[in-house]
Amino acid sequence: MxxxxxxxxxxxxxxxxxxxAVIGYGFFYxxxxxxxxxxxxxxxxQGFFGIREFEPAMSIVYVSAVIFxxxxxxxxxxxxxxxxxxxxPMGFITGFFLSVFLFxxxxxxxxxxPIDVYVLVTVEAIYRVMALSLGEFFQKxxxxxxxxxxxxxxxxxxxxxxxxxxxxxxxxx
Numbered sequence: 001m002x003x004x005x006x007x008x009x010x011x012x013x014x015x016x017x018x019x020x021a022v023i024g025y026g027f028f029y030x031x032x033x034x035x036x037x038x039x040x041x042x043x044x045x046q047g048f049f050g051i052r053e054f055e056p057a058m059s060i061v062y063v064s065a066v067i068f069x070x071x072x073x074x075x076x077x078x079x080x081x082x083x084x085x086x087x088x089p090m091g092f093i094t095g096f097f098l099s100v101f102l103f104x105x106x107x108x109x110x111x112x113x114p115i116d117v118y119v120l121v122t123v124e125a126i127y128r129v130m131a132l133s134l135g136e137f138f139q140k141x142x143x144x145x146x147x148x149x150x151x152x153x154x155x156x157x158x159x160x161x162x163x164x165x166x167x168x169x170x171x172x173x
Contacts, residue, residue, distance in 0.1 A: 002137075002145040006152065010133040013082075013091040017129050020095025027096070028103040035100055036107040054171060063171065068164050071124070075160060078128045082135020090132055098125055116170045120163060127159035 028035050054063065081090045102121055106113055134152050 002141060002148055005141070006133065006137045006148055009087065009136050010130065013087045013129050013133050013136075016088050016091035017095035017125060020092035020097075021099040022095075024096035024099030025103060028100050032104075032107065036104040039101060039104045039108060060168075060172065064164075064168060067167050071160060071164055075128060075131050075156065078131040079135040079138075082132035082137075083139040085136055085139065087132045087136045091129060094125065094128060094132075116166070120167055120170065123159055123163045123166070127156045127163065130156050130159070 078090065078094075081087070098121055102113060102117070105117075130152060134149070134156065137152075138149060
């Protein structure tokens with residue numbers, strides 16, 4: 001019975017993320033240049049956390065640590081926001097910003113979006129939505145169904161590792 005409850009939460013959060021992505025694409029389509037300019041401003045935020053834009057000469061250890069730790073903190077943050085019952089708005093916001101970030105890259109970098117970027121963004125969005133849903137499920141049910149919590153956690157972990165390794169592979173191969 002708990003599986004159905006988790007899948008219901010997951011379905012609603014996933015639908016909110018898809019709706020956010022569609023609206024984000026519409027926002028990008030209507031406000032192409034302002035959206036690209038706004039995304040350029042986020043470099044200041046990256047600099048605040050000590051993150052620099054990737055350059056081929058960067059140390060693989062530094063890049064690996066930034067990608068791994070950044071995605072790990074993000075995933076735990078998504079779980080925490082789900083636990084705080086912010087799954088629905090965070091799903092929507094995630095979809096919206098992923099869509100805007102993805103499509104403004106075509107303007108900022110002057111190239112079409114490579115297929116590997118689509119794969120990476122999709123994998124990262126899926127495990128983050130799963131983490132949101134698991135956080136909300138965990139808050140409602142605590143540990144009544146340990147098999148579900150472990151199963152979803154392992155799935156998130158596998159997708160997380162695939163995303164990190166795929167991102168590193170895309171950068172260095």
